[in-house]
Amino acid sequence: MLQEAALTETKTETESVTGADLLLRALEKENVEVIFGYPGGAVLPIYDKLYDSKILHVLPRHEQGGIHAAEGYARISGKPGVVIATSGPGATNIVTGLADAMMDSLPLIVFTGQVATGVIGSDAFQEADILGITTPITKYNYQIRSIEDIPRVVKEAFYIASTGRPGPVLIDVPKDIASLAAEPPEEQEVNLPGYQPTLKPNYLQIRKLTEAVSRAKKPVILAGAGVLHARASEELKEYAEQQQIPVIHTLLGLGGFPANHPLFIGMAGMHGCYAANMGLTECDLLINIGARFDDRLTGNLNHFAPNATVAHIDIDPAEIGKNVPTTIPIVADAKEALEQLIQQDGKPPAHKEWIETIQQWQKEFPYFYDKETTGLKPQKVMEMLHSKTGGEAIVVTDVGQHQMWAAQYYRFNKADRWVTSGGLGTMGFGFPASIGAQLADPDACVLAVCGDGGFQMSTQELAVIKELNLPVKIVILNNMALGMVRQWQEIFYESRFSHSKIPVQPSFVKLAEAYGIEGYVIQSEEEAEAILDDVLHSREPVLLDFRVDPDENVYPMIAPGKGLHEMVGVKP
Amino acid sequence: MKRVICLTVMNRPGVLNRITNLFSKRNFNIESISVGLSEHEGMSRITCVVHVEDDRASEQITKQLNKQIDVIKVTDITDQSIVARELALIKVQAVPYTRNEIYSLIEPFRASVIDVSKDSMTIQITGESDKVEAFIDLIKPYGIKELARTGTTAFPRGTQRSSQQQKSYSIV
């Protein structure tokens, strides 16, 4: 008897767990494969448990790189990216990534360390009010107040981040909560009475849209990233084909519909193609599926789709009618809505003339660049990369001119091959995001297309691709300038190039070499031709410093405040 | 235009911060906000009075509030038949020869005197904001020393007149 009692006692003792144990168990339960994290005082209890964990931990060389990597991972895998940062400076270093993920609806679970519960509010060492800082840029945030809450909070966080309109959720973990030992708590139910995303479309609205399509003379579909988040590209294709409706993409939606499909018009917006922007201007029925009518897409709202009946399918009701008055609102998951629309099997519109008009626009006003002058054109580089990778690569970009050229010239035929920072336009995003993309799809050819400016915001992550031997191909379109800024100064500020030229640069090749990574300077098409096949198919990381024409601009272009029909630079 | 919006929210740490944060993030102009417990345990009730340009803006406010995870219910009750009350405490200068005059103002407004000192008195008034406003205007000439207002709290009347239709938004 006595012996037995002693036994049970030691048993309960070994069963007692710490907050950090509970946290890692909760992550395992969510099948987390990789964590992007950076240690520090407040998260030491968690790091001690990570030492024995089977989950892959990736150490970025700056927390911002870590969270961007998690974004790239989320975009390609469709699963939430998981991040850990320590309290104070670690936590504030991830702010840009949270804002970026919030804007582009990427699911993230971000753990921040916090000072011990007893000293919160006392300006303790490395204390920052991360809940206050991140409330406007997270879908939701938590501070764990009691160890028993950990399993439920983590479960809720994954649910919130990955359902409805996805987004980042932050969990602030005070150090004492992570290190405290407790009995394993009872299973707590998810308790979110205020959160019930609508997935199923309203049948009446589906009927309304079906009838509007049958009556339309000039219909278009505008497909945004909502199609990708809902994994609905097959349904989009089926619906567009069934109804013969031409498709336009937003910047973030690229790949949702195959670029080589006869019904594909192209990307619309500030640097979109003529046919797409005119298609939006002239259409009589605009079916927006999972796009949020961002100002870079619509141009001046007073001139946007002036003759169109607007239908808008969005999982976030607040997006419907926010910027553009909408006649047919459909709150739903894009996949569910498209499935129902396909089922309706409505009478396709009679719109032969419209299709011909669009084809005429496409023929007459394609993207163009000067192929006569010598020197390496950035557009040519993107075309070569496209053909040498068979259009199958995952293209991750930074922000600037190179981003627009990648969007224009790398024609995506498949979904989830495109990662870019759209809503926030975050320089420094591209290279780290490519790390996450490569981890999500280890066999893919991943191109990190960066500018010479933006790459210098995340250079330190070279250490990560070396350490993990990730075969990321870094493509720098080096124009010795903050090119997009230079372009605006040329056009809108009388070529007064205030602080936009950056002729003093490191040797990017030597920089790569310093990290043990091969690099090449490429100055001409011939040089590119000679080397690309080899390096693009290698399983090693490589850096390619393309010295492109420094004076090249992105066209067509819509000046701020102008309507979509007021494009400049549509013809040579 | 002025809108009165009622919220039922989960009574969780930081919830008021989330709401006020949303107003500033979305550039909504807020006139008053009042918070307190509701009839349901664990839930609070918030009444906001906001100024918006048009129906579209008020629809945006409602939808953005609804999107908040901690918000259970949002209703714009402006166009319903409602009971709305605000409470104000006013400390006004009162010397012996003005005291009676002030009392004569208090009566028709059904306000009450809740504290008196040598040279001042404190008046409590409840009612719709307009009434409170009018009373303050009347009292002002005597010299207001301190003023505290709670902001409007409101809900729909038990019976709605049938002529008054609920606002219908494009999304139901």
Ligand SMILES: Cc1ncc(C[n+]2csc(CCOP(=O)(O)OP(=O)(O)O)c2C)c(N)n1
């Ligand atoms: C963090 C951040 N800072 C500033 C900007 C403003 N900005 C947009 S594009 C750009 C220039 C980018 O230069 P580079 O990376 O060389 O790309 P390029 O335009 O030359 O292709 C700048 C400064 C930004 N988007 N993000």
Ligand SMILES: [Mg+2]
């Ligand atoms: Mg550049």
